[in-house]
Amino acid sequence: MTISRMTFAVLAAGVVMSLAAACxxxxxxxxxxxxxxxxxxxxxxxxxxxxxxxxxxxDAYTKDHPNVTITNTEVAAADFKxxxxxxxxxxxxxxxxxxxxxxxxxxxxxxxxxxxxxEKDMPSGTMNKFQPLALEQNKKLYSDGQLYSVPFGLSGSxxxxxxxxxxxxxxxxxxxxxxxxxxxxxxxxxxKPGVAVAVMPSGADSWFQDEFALTLAGQNDKDFxxxxxxxxxxxxxxxxxxxxxxxxxIYADGGLDKxxxxxxxxxxxxxxxxxxxxxxxxxxxxxxxxxxxxxxxxKIALTSVGAMPVPAVSDPSARSLRSFLDVTMGIPKxxxxxxxxxxxxxxxxxxxxxxxxxKNLGLFPAVQGWTARTxxxxxxxxxxGAKTIQALLTSPHSDRNNMSAFSAEVGKKVLKVIGGSDPxxxxxxxxxxxxxxxxN
Amino acid sequence: xxxxxPGEGRTAVLFLAPLFLVYALYFAYSFWFLxxxxxxxxxxxxxxxxxxxxxxxRLLLTDPAFLTAIRNNLLxxxxxxxxxxxxxxxxxxxxxxxxxxxxxxxxxxLVPALTPIALVATVFSRMLQYQDGALNQGxxxxxxxxxxxxxxxxxxxxxxxxxxxxxxxIGLPIMYYTADLAALRTDVLEAAVxxxxxxxxxxxxxxxxxxxxxxxxxxxxxxxxxxxxxxVVLLSTGGGPDNTTEIVGTYTYRFVTSAGSTIGYASAxxxxxxxxAMLVSxxxxxxxxxKRGASR
Numbered sequence: 001m002t003i004s005r006m007t008f009a010v011l012a013a014g015v016v017m018s019l020a021a022a023c024x025x026x027x028x029x030x031x032x033x034x035x036x037x038x039x040x041x042x043x044x045x046x047x048x049x050x051x052x053x054x055x056x057x058x059d060a061y062t063k064d065h066p067n068v069t070i071t072n073t074e075v076a077a078a079d080f081k082x083x084x085x086x087x088x089x090x091x092x093x094x095x096x097x098x099x100x101x102x103x104x105x106x107x108x109x110x111x112x113x114x115x116x117x118x119e120k121d122m123p124s125g126t127m128n129k130f131q132p133l134a135l136e137q138n139k140k141l142y143s144d145g146q147l148y149s150v151p152f153g154l155s156g157s158x159x160x161x162x163x164x165x166x167x168x169x170x171x172x173x174x175x176x177x178x179x180x181x182x183x184x185x186x187x188x189x190x191x192k193p194g195v196a197v198a199v200m201p202s203g204a205d206s207w208f209q210d211e212f213a214l215t216l217a218g219q220n221d222k223d224f225x226x227x228x229x230x231x232x233x234x235x236x237x238x239x240x241x242x243x244x245x246x247x248x249x250i251y252a253d254g255g256l257d258k259x260x261x262x263x264x265x266x267x268x269x270x271x272x273x274x275x276x277x278x279x280x281x282x283x284x285x286x287x288x289x290x291x292x293x294x295x296x297x298x299k300i301a302l303t304s305v306g307a308m309p310v311p312a313v314s315d316p317s318a319r320s321l322r323s324f325l326d327v328t329m330g331i332p333k334x335x336x337x338x339x340x341x342x343x344x345x346x347x348x349x350x351x352x353x354x355x356x357x358x359k360n361l362g363l364f365p366a367v368q369g370w371t372a373r374t375x376x377x378x379x380x381x382x383x384x385g386a387k388t389i390q391a392l393l394t395s396p397h398s399d400r401n402n403m404s405a406f407s408a409e410v411g412k413k414v415l416k417v418i419g420g421s422d423p424x425x426x427x428x429x430x431x432x433x434x435x436x437x438x439x440n
Numbered sequence: 441x442x443x444x445x446p447g448e449g450r451t452a453v454l455f456l457a458p459l460f461l462v463y464a465l466y467f468a469y470s471f472w473f474l475x476x477x478x479x480x481x482x483x484x485x486x487x488x489x490x491x492x493x494x495x496x497x498r499l500l501l502t503d504p505a506f507l508t509a510i511r512n513n514l515l516x517x518x519x520x521x522x523x524x525x526x527x528x529x530x531x532x533x534x535x536x537x538x539x540x541x542x543x544x545x546x547x548x549x550l551v552p553a554l555t556p557i558a559l560v561a562t563v564f565s566r567m568l569q570y571q572d573g574a575l576n577q578g579x580x581x582x583x584x585x586x587x588x589x590x591x592x593x594x595x596x597x598x599x600x601x602x603x604x605x606x607x608x609x610i611g612l613p614i615m616y617y618t619a620d621l622a623a624l625r626t627d628v629l630e631a632a633v634x635x636x637x638x639x640x641x642x643x644x645x646x647x648x649x650x651x652x653x654x655x656x657x658x659x660x661x662x663x664x665x666x667x668x669x670x671x672v673v674l675l676s677t678g679g680g681p682d683n684t685t686e687i688v689g690t691y692t693y694r695f696v697t698s699a700g701s702t703i704g705y706a707s708a709x710x711x712x713x714x715x716x717a718m719l720v721s722x723x724x725x726x727x728x729x730x731k732r733g734a735s736r
Contacts, residue, residue: 081699085485104699107483203592204565204678259571262592405698416682419593438499440700
């Protein structure tokens, strides 16, 4: 069989064009199409901001962009750090990735497109809409000072959610100090035996004890955590030791209840939701409790919930928390539709999408001018609580830029201190652990 | 004993070879990868690994939490074995003796072993909570308030709580014993009865020694299984308080699931655990061989 020169030329041109088309589809952040139907692949973790919350934003976006379909792969939070790097390394198409603002961000930096590469694909002025503090925190995530993701939502820890109806019934104001807490505990013992003054994730979830101790440490030295995190500062400082000493005393004086330190995360939530604890200490990610709709949908029978800062050991004006970005959004190099991904990111971070996913207050958008609302102004405690939390988040004593496994280790030692161990020895052990280098 | 046919060995090797090859490749690659990673500082993405020599091993061997975790593994295994060789064995013999309601008892003992361990551990953890846990509530209900304890946050009780949980999962040893009891030579038992031996004497001096191979199987299974008692600890005490109940599984898990370049460290921990587990197996094989030799 012979092939004419013309036929050969046509075939060769066809092969070259096919290869060119194939190469243009092979990732590395290039765009395949802007007109035909496309499927954006979004990866998030549970609570970032949650499947249902994100669905509201996705549905609205795809309604406005009929050629776009978005699939949200919601990975269990505990598995996210392990699964994502492997998926990216395996070349999995991920167009939009929720990037955890911790050591994880730096860890996957090389597999993300710099924001400078896709900023032009977002509506003009998008970058100016982010809260300046959020952008500043975002930059701290990457060692080379470039942005590889943009702020999505903020959270902080620790705060208190109180059973407002119960406190009203007892004629008690939300506690401002731990002396108030001890007084509340006494009132509860007399009038509502069996109801704990406060509960928080502990026991098998002792990492939260680290969060709580750091909140108290911030009352003594607001720069404590940032010094450790960013300037190689010491952990076993007098301010931290003092926080541990105070915590031990708070438990001894009845301001917190030693009988519930074996309750894990789910157990703490359950105790508060069923009225067995007057106050729940947790992160601001639990602000969903302030949403009447959320409570109704989840069959939480509490009629009124408020929010407050963690009480002060002495001076109420020192009450604060650590806050940080909870979720940032980036575009991996394995993205197939980076242009559309950038547009979607702008929509959910600074556009109308932010209002939709944040309806239940699981996370607070990092966009300027957004105001926390519970969805029903007739719930005064909830409205006030949402505003309290928003105010706390925007003026933290330090960043909640956690050090992962180290938190869990510290949490166990904090529990040991509550049990009666020496705070100075515990702080020294934590310092030794930090110095060992095994946690980073 | 059946005589071997000519060429039978070669046929067996032929059939077994593909499986052996797959296993050999799988294990060889896994070990090679694990050992290689253990000498680096690297994240789960396995890119930009930095060679750190023996540093990870040095850190591990000087970390009291890791050494406690290894010790706890062995102690939990010892407790599990002790309960199995006594309680599980006794239960299996009783059930095999024709006791009434046997099926119900089998179900009671076997269901926990067939239920996901994560579920059992979570339920136990709830039952042992101080304020609302079923155990303390029960004690309070019958006026024994003084006996209530912080089962999960007091170091000693937390340790015993994990042992209790492991003891609750004795269904598998009971199953092993039940299967082998069915194949026990009845003429020996009949002879013992004719000689006037009572039930306890028969159990201790006749049945127990005759079940030696089952004891070995149970011991080895529990000993090596203890290195995988991950959910039991993670979901009951989380390894606390202050690492009192930490085992190597929970210790390593924290480093694998955390962000940062901790995978080399976790790999080194896994290699050390592998070495300990292999040593345990070697000791076990040597001891059983010696005993077999002596009994011949």
